Amino acid sequence: MTTPTVRCEGLRKSYGDRVAVDGVSFEIAAGESYGLLGPNGAGKTTTISMMCGLLHADAGRIEVVGRPMTTGRCDAKQLLGLVPQDIALYPDLTARENLVFFGRLQGLSRSDLRTRIDEVLEIVALEDRAGDRVDGFSGGMKRRCNIAAALLHRPHLLVLDEPTVGVDPQSRASILDGIANLQAAGMAVLYTTHYMEEAQRLCDRIGIIDEGRLVAEGTQSELISAVGQSPVVRLTASGDLRTLADAASLQPQVLRASAGDGRLEVAVAEPARALAPLIELAESCGVAVAGVDVVEPDLESVFLHLTGKALRD
Amino acid sequence: MQTVEPPVRTRSGRSAAFVLAAKDVRRGLRSKALILTAVVGPLALGLIMALAFGGTSGPSATIAVVDLDRTPTSAGVISVLQEQFRDGPVELVTDVGDASAAVTDERVDAALVIPVGYAASLVTAPEPLQVVRNSQRAIPGEIAAAIAGEIASQSDLIRAATSTVAALDRDATSVVDVAEVRPAISVDVGDLGRAFSAPLYFGPLTIFLFLGLGGAARSLVREDREGTLARIRSTSVSPRALVGGASLGVFIQGVLAAGTVYLVSTVVFRARWGSPVEVIVVLLALVVSLSGLSALIVAVSRTEAQAEGWTNALAFLFGILGGAFFGGAQFPGLLGAVGSLTPNAIAMRALVELGPGRRDLLEVLPLLVALVAIGVVGLAVGSQLMVRRLR
Ligand SMILES: Nc1ncnc2c1ncn2[C@@H]1O[C@H](COP(=O)(O)OP(=O)(O)O)[C@@H](O)[C@H]1O
Ligand SMILES: [Mg+2]
Numbered sequence: 001m002t003t004p005t006v007r008c009e010g011l012r013k014s015y016g017d018r019v020a021v022d023g024v025s026f027e028i029a030a031g032e033s034y035g036l037l038g039p040n041g042a043g044k045t046t047t048i049s050m051m052c053g054l055l056h057a058d059a060g061r062i063e064v065v066g067r068p069m070t071t072g073r074c075d076a077k078q079l080l081g082l083v084p085q086d087i088a089l090y091p092d093l094t095a096r097e098n099l100v101f102f103g104r105l106q107g108l109s110r111s112d113l114r115t116r117i118d119e120v121l122e123i124v125a126l127e128d129r130a131g132d133r134v135d136g137f138s139g140g141m142k143r144r145c146n147i148a149a150a151l152l153h154r155p156h157l158l159v160l161d162e163p164t165v166g167v168d169p170q171s172r173a174s175i176l177d178g179i180a181n182l183q184a185a186g187m188a189v190l191y192t193t194h195y196m197e198e199a200q201r202l203c204d205r206i207g208i209i210d211e212g213r214l215v216a217e218g219t220q221s222e223l224i225s226a227v228g229q230s231p232v233v234r235l236t237a238s239g240d241l242r243t244l245a246d247a248a249s250l251q252p253q254v255l256r257a258s259a260g261d262g263r264l265e266v267a268v269a270e271p272a273r274a275l276a277p278l279i280e281l282a283e284s285c286g287v288a289v290a291g292v293d294v295v296e297p298d299l300e301s302v303f304l305h306l307t308g309k310a311l312r313d
Numbered sequence: 314m315q316t317v318e319p320p321v322r323t324r325s326g327r328s329a330a331f332v333l334a335a336k337d338v339r340r341g342l343r344s345k346a347l348i349l350t351a352v353v354g355p356l357a358l359g360l361i362m363a364l365a366f367g368g369t370s371g372p373s374a375t376i377a378v379v380d381l382d383r384t385p386t387s388a389g390v391i392s393v394l395q396e397q398f399r400d401g402p403v404e405l406v407t408d409v410g411d412a413s414a415a416v417t418d419e420r421v422d423a424a425l426v427i428p429v430g431y432a433a434s435l436v437t438a439p440e441p442l443q444v445v446r447n448s449q450r451a452i453p454g455e456i457a458a459a460i461a462g463e464i465a466s467q468s469d470l471i472r473a474a475t476s477t478v479a480a481l482d483r484d485a486t487s488v489v490d491v492a493e494v495r496p497a498i499s500v501d502v503g504d505l506g507r508a509f510s511a512p513l514y515f516g517p518l519t520i521f522l523f524l525g526l527g528g529a530a531r532s533l534v535r536e537d538r539e540g541t542l543a544r545i546r547s548t549s550v551s552p553r554a555l556v557g558g559a560s561l562g563v564f565i566q567g568v569l570a571a572g573t574v575y576l577v578s579t580v581v582f583r584a585r586w587g588s589p590v591e592v593i594v595v596l597l598a599l600v601v602s603l604s605g606l607s608a609l610i611v612a613v614s615r616t617e618a619q620a621e622g623w624t625n626a627l628a629f630l631f632g633i634l635g636g637a638f639f640g641g642a643q644f645p646g647l648l649g650a651v652g653s654l655t656p657n658a659i660a661m662r663a664l665v666e667l668g669p670g671r672r673d674l675l676e677v678l679p680l681l682v683a684l685v686a687i688g689v690v691g692l693a694v695g696s697q698l699m700v701r702r703l704r
Contacts, residue, residue: 049543053546054543071546072704074549077547077548078548082543084540090336090340092344093336101332101336102548105332105548105550106548149544
């Protein structure tokens with residue numbers, strides 16, 4: 001068995017009476033991408049801060065490739081690259097000056113740095129802005145430069161704390177592509193977000209965090225099946241929808257059916273096989289069907305199911 | 314599959330501290346905050362005060378000349394001086410009675426005393442004129458000393474004039490040909506004004522530098538707020554190297570600012586500070602003490618704003634009690650005694666005592682040690698607290 005890239009066990013942190021992180025444990029394998037998905041205030045940043053040795057944990061253990069993480073100087077830190085939630089760059093220095101500084105702190109020699117800076121700037125598509133001051137960058141460019149600074153020392157694990165917050169759609173797409181490329185090249189990734197689409201798109205495994213607790217963990221399909229969510233066929237229709245709902249719920253492949261204004265929602269195990277009988281049934285009940293949607297269950301509904309609240313407020 | 318064995322790099326804590334310090338210095342220079350506060354401030358204020366102290370010709374002062382010798386020679390010297398300073402910025406007065414009393418009562422800024430037997434001593438070993446100073450009025454004191462020095466250096470000429478008269482078979486001590494002696498005693502007051510204008514720049518420097526270094530010393534707290542500290546701490550930098558680097562950055566910025574004030578006031582405004590080695594030693598001691606105090610202030614403050622408040626309050630207090638402005642004028646009595654313990658007052662005393670041709674470094678060592686001690690204690694306590702906070 002190989003040592004996991006990260007192992008966190010029983011992490012706990014309180015601020016006064018407020019418990020920010022309450023016994024969080026997880027592991028990330030080499031090359032794996034792991035998503036921490038949860039709403040604002042769930043404890044994502046606090047968890048990451050402990051994991052990266054910025055914050056003392058009240059309890060728990062952290063190991064990076066088998067090496068203990070501490071808040072002081074330690075080997076474990078050299079294996080992580082942190083992309084903090086807030087832009088952690090000097091606005092009055094150029095992109096290159098920022099990267100030289102952080103690269104030197106990471107222990108890279110000047111000659112290593114010269115080539116490495118060009119490489120990371122290419123990864124985040126900022127090659128032509130290297131000599132410009134960061135305070136002249138757009139929000140998206142700052143975010144990308146923020147990521148570049150974490151890549152200089154070729155970390156085993158890239159830790160990204162909500163890297164797309166406040167970014168235009170184009171930059172967001174470029175950031176997500178960049179991360180996907182790094183993953184493909186074998187870098188393990190810990191990605192926190194409150195956007196479920198991002199977690200769905202990027203992460204091999206997802207941990208759902210709420211009020212400081214990891215409430216569920218697994219691949220996307222594992223999570224969805226674990227909470228018993230099923231696809232829903234949604235008919236936009238006019239007529240006696242209530243009678244249709246009653247009739248539909250008697251059908252063998254239908255799990256649940258409910259009528260709303262101008263809409264019928266039918267939960268089924270396999271939408272492809274349930275569709276034709278449903279439309280037939282609607283015709284026989286005198287309901288005119290104007291449109292059909294199939295809604296696959298997603299992490300949003302998993303989160304709703306687990307916590308009773310929406311991911312975004 | 315990635316290799317499991319991590320690439321562990323070795324980088325000493327010291328080199329990390331240098332990297333951190335270099336970054337702070339670069340940002341400090343780029344922001345120009347320190348330059349405006351600690352360089353432009355003292356230079357502007359010093360120049361304004363140099364001009365106010367009697368235009369470009371030098372400082373104004375009232376100096377008494379008291380003649381205890383009461384000989385025609387001493388009377389001649391006095392009339393030469395009166396002639397010399399008739400329209401100059403220095404006002405000479407003769408009718409003050411006791412010199413010490415006049416200086417103590419502040420009727421005059423300083424006094425020159427022609428001692429009993431002065432004329433007679435010219436023939437053998439010339440006695441120097443005595444200078445009575447007020448410690449609060451450094452510049453007039455220096456002017457009086459310079460005049461005394463000038464007269465002493467011209468005593469050969471004065472004696473020559475006297476013996477020429479004797480050779481003409483007249484009473485050697487009865488008459489001095491004023492006209493012959495006059496060109497010999499030429500004291501360039503404009504030059505004197507520049508010679509002692511260093512305190513005018515140095516005083517404001519002590520306070521402005523404290524304000525500027527206070528700002529520089531807040532860099533760690535500022536970076537905590539701005540988020541860059543998180544990234545720095547995610548690299549393998551020990552808290553000790555982090556605090557050490559920040560302190561080094563403050564010290565370097567202090568040296569650069571003080572050095573610039575010294576150079577610009579010397580080269581552009583033609584101020585004379587005294588021997589460069591001595592001046593540099595005093596400036597370094599000042600920077601050490603102010604850096605240490607700044608580190609302590611940041612460490613005991615809970616927030617950046619609190620640290621700034623402390624720095625501003627202390628700068629005002631130091632400036633007023635310690636007498637940083639107007640050439641270092643201080644309060645009398647208890648306030649003055651308290652004020653003399655401020656780093657700016659200690660540094661000013663060291664600078665003035667070292668002033669042109671007076672004491673040497675060894676004699677002002679206690680003052681320098683006091684300055685460095687303030688800095689070292691502040692730095693030690695401040696760093697310890699800061700390292701603990703970062704752990
Ligand atoms: N420095 C702090 N002091 C007090 N409370 C904090 C501090 N940092 C975070 N918290 C609290 O801890 C909880 C978790 O915060 P955080 O980890 O930032 O959540 P997330 O990153 O998921 O949005 C929140 O309730 C937040 O208010
Ligand atoms: Mg957060």
